[in-house]
Amino acid sequence: MSTAAGAAGTGAARETIFTFDAPPVVFGEGAAEEIDFHVARLGVTRALLVCDPFVTASGLAARLSGALAARGIAADVFDRIAGEPGEESARDAIEAARARGYDGFIGVGGGSALDTAKLCALFATHGGELLDYVNKPIGEGRQVPGPVLPLVAVPTTAGTGSEVTSVIVLDFPRLGVKTGISHRHLRPRVAIVDPLLSLSCPRGVTAAAGLDALAHALEAYTARPYGARTHSAPEERPPYQGAGPLTEALCAQAIRLVGRSLRRAVADGGDVEARREMALAATTAGIGFGNAGVHVPHALAYPIASLKHAWSPPGYPGGALFVPHGLAVSVTSPAAYRVLADAAPERCREAARLLDGSDELASAFARLMADIGAPATLGELGYNSEDVPAIVEGALKQQRLLVMAPRDVGAADLEAIVRASL
Numbered sequence: 001m002s003t004a005a006g007a008a009g010t011g012a013a014r015e016t017i018f019t020f021d022a023p024p025v026v027f028g029e030g031a032a033e034e035i036d037f038h039v040a041r042l043g044v045t046r047a048l049l050v051c052d053p054f055v056t057a058s059g060l061a062a063r064l065s066g067a068l069a070a071r072g073i074a075a076d077v078f079d080r081i082a083g084e085p086g087e088e089s090a091r092d093a094i095e096a097a098r099a100r101g102y103d104g105f106i107g108v109g110g111g112s113a114l115d116t117a118k119l120c121a122l123f124a125t126h127g128g129e130l131l132d133y134v135n136k137p138i139g140e141g142r143q144v145p146g147p148v149l150p151l152v153a154v155p156t157t158a159g160t161g162s163e164v165t166s167v168i169v170l171d172f173p174r175l176g177v178k179t180g181i182s183h184r185h186l187r188p189r190v191a192i193v194d195p196l197l198s199l200s201c202p203r204g205v206t207a208a209a210g211l212d213a214l215a216h217a218l219e220a221y222t223a224r225p226y227g228a229r230t231h232s233a234p235e236e237r238p239p240y241q242g243a244g245p246l247t248e249a250l251c252a253q254a255i256r257l258v259g260r261s262l263r264r265a266v267a268d269g270g271d272v273e274a275r276r277e278m279a280l281a282a283t284t285a286g287i288g289f290g291n292a293g294v295h296v297p298h299a300l301a302y303p304i305a306s307l308k309h310a311w312s313p314p315g316y317p318g319g320a321l322f323v324p325h326g327l328a329v330s331v332t333s334p335a336a337y338r339v340l341a342d343a344a345p346e347r348c349r350e351a352a353r354l355l356d357g358s359d360e361l362a363s364a365f366a367r368l369m370a371d372i373g374a375p376a377t378l379g380e381l382g383y384n385s386e387d388v389p390a391i392v393e394g395a396l397k398q399q400r401l402l403v404m405a406p407r408d409v410g411a412a413d414l415e416a417i418v419r420a421s422l
């Protein structure tokens, strides 16, 4: 039965319904110490702990495995996470996930580790090839056929919100684009968010991750409203539905928290209150964008992160050449809000007020970037005007995201935003 469709008369009916999905969240200083309770409650007996190498090096993996063992849960550790996940590292993790009959997965680390843990849960449950589920046109875009084995997510950065989202982001450098897998069944069953785990985040990681959280909150806050979409049957409702009253409230709170605490967390990594507020902002924004969606800066970020691996981000270990996701997103955000402000003027003004009490979002965003030492231009990341067509082409492939923008966005808009960001 479809009342909205019936009420429409002629033409496509507008959506009147939204769904709001979020896993249980266990939040606060010391929350990670409860991991054994939450994993046991899901019936897991043999888990794979998928974690960032810093989690093993810092002794955190041993601590968590010890707590799990005390509850009778055996846990192997997989920590071959090197940078943001790509095709090769994904296949490596999938192989490990299928090896020993695990009945649950625990992701501990930044977004890279959490997304890898989601991949493990997906492929250990349903099998198949990596590209089966990857979004079209890179993959086949198949639907995840059913629930996946229990997955618990424990973030150690404050940014991606992956602990509460249904998304896996993957880099395909051979194609010069990032894309991913997106399905409700990929949302972790429990998110354990312990701000103390982020205290050791280097300054550069804190800044990039924090800007990612802000970008999520702002894009979801300014996204096209869910009621602007055409009505869809429940089984066809997309994960990104557009802004609604619940996502708006969450994103407003996340923007306020970032405005209050990101500068402090970057200036003093040991500031527990700032870390707590940033952890809350990241998870809150994650729930917001996980339901409402993101748009232009994220669509541009995927090619920006993938086309050139020519820049070594300060504060990231190992001297690897890449543009961290949060910086790939933030670098075009001020220009994007200059171009889009007319489409959502009240939203943009309110977001600026929440962020720093001003009334122009593009400038408020740029001020924050400058204060925390984030690169302000694509030029600093190794791009020049010759790269503009490739960035625009890559972003145009992200129609899933572009349709969430507050107005229709075409190649000319994207080009204007990229040129203004050079």
Ligand SMILES: NC(=O)c1ccc[n+]([C@@H]2O[C@H](COP(=O)([O-])OP(=O)(O)OC[C@H]3O[C@@H](n4cnc5c(N)ncnc54)[C@H](O)[C@@H]3O)[C@@H](O)[C@H]2O)c1
Binding pocket: 052, 053, 054, 083, 084, 085, 109, 110, 111, 112, 113, 115, 156, 157, 158, 159, 160, 161, 162, 165, 166, 167, 168, 169, 170, 197, 198, 199, 200, 201, 202, 205, 208, 209, 212, 316, 317, 324, 325, 326
């Ligand atoms: N699934 C989603 O919803 C979603 C959303 C946004 C971004 N992402 C993806 O997440 C990835 C980025 O994640 P990220 O920004 O969290 O960074 P990350 O996971 O790549 O980690 C960045 C660096 O910080 C280190 N690190 C992490 N936590 C630390 C800590 N507490 N102390 C010391 N070092 C620490 C890591 O070892 C790594 O070197 C990208 O691949 C991005 O595409 C996913």
